[in-house]
Amino acid sequence: MQAAARHVVCALSGGVDSAVAAVLLRRRGYQVTGVFIRSWDTVDEQGVCSADRDCEDAYKVCQKLDIPFHQVSYIKEYWNEVFSYFLKEYELGRTPNPDIICNKHIKFNYFLRYALDNLGADAVATGHYARSSLEEEEVFQQKYISRPQGLFRNRFEVRNAVKLLRGADNLKDQTFFLSQISQDALRRTIFPLGGLTKSFVKKIAAENGIHHVLARKESMGICFIGKRDFERFILEYLEPHPGNFVSIEDNRVLGTHQGLFLYTLGQRARLGGLKEAWFVVDKDITTGNVFLAPSTDHPALYRDLMRTNRVHWIAEEPPAELIRNNMMECLFKFQHQMALEPCMLTLNQDGTVWVTLAKPIRALTAGQFAVFYKGDECLGSGKISRLGPSVYTLQQGKSKEEVSKNALAEDVEKLEPAT
16 A cells, blocks of 8 residues: 555654544655654642643553654743743733644754754654645655745745635634745645544543543633733743733823733733722833723724734735735734734735734734634735724824834834744
C-alpha cells in the first residue's frame, strides 16, 4: 500500500482533537509519529504543572495507537517570540492575542522544521478545525524551501497559492487562530478534522478507546495562563502603574487602578462603592487614565473604522481585487467566537489596511487581530494598530474628517512589522 510509506508527524496537545487527528492518520495507513510541544513550563495555583499532565495524556494516546512519541521543548523560543511580545503589547496599552502568534512562531515554524528536518516527516498534522485547498496526496508532493521573507513573493516564482478554508463545523472553526501562518507551512500541513464536527470527533475517540482525553475539559483562555487569575498573573511580570478611572461623559475621577494593562475595551471595571456598572471605553497611555462609560452598550464603545499594521496574507500578497481597485469588500472578525461582519478594506502603500465596517461594532480593540474572510476562505490577518472615533465622539460634534486627519498625522510614526 503506497500510503504506508508516508510519514506524518502529528502535534499532540493531550486533548481529544489532536488525539483523534492521530487516529484518523493511522486509519489512512500513514506512518504516524506523535509529538508533544512544551512551550510554557509553570505550576498553577494548585501546584500542578499542567504541561506535565498534558504530556502524560499525549504519551498515553501514542501508547494506545502504538506509534512513536517525542516531546520537544520551545520554552526559550516561546518566551522570546510570544510571551515577550504579549507583555510589550500590554505595556503599550493594547490587548494581544498570543494564541495567533504562538501558532505562527512555534507550531507552524519551529515544530514544522523539527518534524521535517529531525524526524524526516513528509507532512505534519494538527487537530485544528480547518481545511486547506490542497488534496492530501498533494501535500506529500510539496517541496520545503526556506526563503527570505519579503513584502511580496518573488515575481518569477510561479505557483498557485494554497488557500486556508474554514472547518466544516462553523462553531469550532479555528482558521482565526491560523490566520498568520505561512504559505510554506500550509503546504505541508494536513488537517484531519477539517470536515468533521466536534460531536463526531468525540464519537471517534470513544470508539477507539481513548477515554482519558474525553474526560478532559476544553482548554479555553490565554494559552499559557489557563484558568488562573489574570490580574495576579500579569502583575508578576509588569510593574504596577497606578492611574485614574475617569468618566468619558464629564471627566469625573471615579476611582484608581493598578495599571491600564489590566483592562481591555468593553470590560466591566471593578469600582468600590459604586452601585452601577461602568465599562472601559478608552485608555490613555500618556496619562494612565482608563475612561469608563455607565452602560454596557454606551455609544463610546462602538466604532466603525480601524487601521491594521501590515497584513499577513495567507497567499503571501493581497487579493488581486484589492491590488487592482485599492478597495475590496470582505468579512472580518477580531474575536474567535464572534459572527463575521461585512467590511470594506482600503489598501495603503505600506501593506497596512483601513477597515471600514458596515455598522459600528462594540469594543474593537487595538492589539487584537482583524481576520479577513471571503466566503469560506480565510485571507489572512493584520493586528489592529489604530481605532477610529467612537460613535460617542462623533455625536459630540467632532467631524469624522477631523478625527481621521489627526489619526493620519499620528500614523507617520514608525510602523511595526506584520506580527
